[in-house]
Amino acid sequence: MKSWTLAALLLAATGALAQSSVVTLWAGGVPDGGPRAKRVSGPERLDDERISNVSLPTLAVYPAAYDRQSGTAVVICPGGGYEFLSYTREGHQYAQWLSSLGVTAFVLKYRLSGYGHPAPLQDVLHAIRLVRSQAGKYGVAPDRIGVMGSSAGGHLAASAATLFNHPSGRGGDALDAVSARPDFAMLMYPVISMSPPVAHMGSRQALLGAEAPPELVELMSLDKQVGAATPPTLLIHSQDDGLVPADNSILFFQALTRARVPAELMIFERGGHGMAMRAGQGTASNWPRRAEEWLRDRKLIQ
Numbered sequence: 001m002k003s004w005t006l007a008a009l010l011l012a013a014t015g016a017l018a019q020s021s022v023v024t025l026w027a028g029g030v031p032d033g034g035p036r037a038k039r040v041s042g043p044e045r046l047d048d049e050r051i052s053n054v055s056l057p058t059l060a061v062y063p064a065a066y067d068r069q070s071g072t073a074v075v076i077c078p079g080g081g082y083e084f085l086s087y088t089r090e091g092h093q094y095a096q097w098l099s100s101l102g103v104t105a106f107v108l109k110y111r112l113s114g115y116g117h118p119a120p121l122q123d124v125l126h127a128i129r130l131v132r133s134q135a136g137k138y139g140v141a142p143d144r145i146g147v148m149g150s151s152a153g154g155h156l157a158a159s160a161a162t163l164f165n166h167p168s169g170r171g172g173d174a175l176d177a178v179s180a181r182p183d184f185a186m187l188m189y190p191v192i193s194m195s196p197p198v199a200h201m202g203s204r205q206a207l208l209g210a211e212a213p214p215e216l217v218e219l220m221s222l223d224k225q226v227g228a229a230t231p232p233t234l235l236i237h238s239q240d241d242g243l244v245p246a247d248n249s250i251l252f253f254q255a256l257t258r259a260r261v262p263a264e265l266m267i268f269e270r271g272g273h274g275m276a277m278r279a280g281q282g283t284a285s286n287w288p289r290r291a292e293e294w295l296r297d298r299k300l301i302q
Contacts, residue, residue, distance in 0.1 A: 019095070025057040025108075025126055031171050033111060033119035040114040049088035050080065051109060057123045059130070060107040062095040064139070068102030072300045073140040074186070075127045075160075076107045079151030079274070082120065082206035083113050089276040090150040090188070097277065097288055098148075101301050104140050106131060110156065113206035117220065118168035120207070124160045125169040125180035133178050144300060146184040146231075151244055151274065152203045154190025155222065158252065161185040161233065162225035184298065185233040186291065189241055189273060192248035194221045200244045226255035232262040234294050236287050238271030264294055 040055040064070060076098075078091040085091065087107070095105035110123035128145060135142040149157030163169055164181040191200045194208065194217045208216055218224060233256055237249040246267050256263040271284030279285050295301045 019060050019092075020063050021061045023059045023061060023130070025059055025123060025130065026171065028173050030055070030057065030111075031119070031122055033115035033122070034117060034168070037115040037119060047084075049086060050084040051087045052080075052084040052112065053114065054085070054109055054111050055114070057111055057127075058109045059127055060091075060095070060109070061138070062099045062105040062107070064102045064104045065100055068100075068302060069104075069139060070102035070144075070301045071139070071141040072102070072144040072146070072295075073104045073106065073131055073135075073138065074098055074146045074148050075124065075131060075157075075182070076105055077110065077124060077147065077149035077153035077156040078107065079149065079153040079188075080112075081200070081202045082116075082152045083202070085109060085112070085153075086150070086274070086276075089274070089278075090153060093277050094148060101292060101295065103295075103301060104138050116209060117207050117216070120156050121159050121163060121166070121169040122171050124156050125164060126171050126175060128160060128164075128180045128182055129175040129178040132180075133175060144183055146186065146300070147182040148186040148188070149190065150188040150276065152191050152200070152207075154187040155192065155203060155207075155220075157182075157185055158187055158190055158192060158222045159220070161230050162222050162227070163219075166219075181229065182231050184231050184300065187233060187235050187249065187252070189237045189244055189275065190235070190248055190252070191244050192222050192252045198245055198247045198251065200248075223251040223255040226252070226259050226261065228259050228261070230256065230259060230261045232298060233264075234291060235263065235265045236268075236291070237266070238268050238273070238275060238281075238284055240270045241273045243273035266290060
């Protein structure tokens with residue numbers, strides 16, 4: 001049995017991986033979300049592993065394993081094409097794994113297509129600011145706060161890594177004064193470009209609308225927003241991803257390389273889209289071990 005899996009099982013048996021609390025992200029009231037926002041009617045919908053119709057963003061807190069606390073934190077953005085959140089496979093399971101490594105994990109429930117851009121960006125940047133402003137409360141270091149995301153959640157995490165100072169991501173409250181720059185990023189089969197033929201057009205339409213102006217498409221094509229301040233990044237993708245082509249990760253990696261930002265890119269032969277932490281996908285199923293090595297090499301875990 002792989003070491004990270006064994007650790008997860010042992011910690012689960014002691015309750016160390018349990019979610020401890022859910023924090024309302026916008027204690028002072030949720031921002032209006034911008035010009036495309038419309039009122040989301042009715043309650044949130046939970047369908048198997050998916051959450052949709054989000055109007056009240058939250059952070060679910062998973063404390064680091066008590067005997068392995070590293071002082072590192074990660075805000076996790078589940079995927080779902082900006083239409084829903086794959087909350088269990090790309091949120092809860094990642095959080096349990098990170099907790100077993102000594103990382104305090106925060107699973108973000110963010111606003112979706114009912115709001116559109118910039119609401120998700122506001123939510124993820126506010127989440128980073130909130131965790132950083134309360135680093136002492138959570139036992140984490142303010143300079144060891146990363147972001148992780150899958151698919152469209154990977155686009156949101158990459159947005160945080162590149163647009164952390166963009167005016168559209170501000171919430172209009174006191175936390176805007178706190179830095180929203182993540183200290184590292186982990187991107188799983190991310191949507192990066194909003195331009196054909198690489199773009200996942202479903203994510204583009206859900207986030208930007210059917211008639212997105214060219215300047216907004218350019219802004220949210222994140223390979224074009226990489227700069228020297230973009231944090232160190234790990235990219236994981238599959239060659240046979242038929243939904244979000246691996247070209248997305250390649251474009252981002254090339255931009256990071258041009259900007260001299262430390263980065264690693266892992267492209268596995270098979271794994272398809274949405275591999276999450278499933279077994280039976282060849283070498284792609286070993287990505288958690290490879291990611292653990294990357295975190296350890298960067299001195300983010302022990």
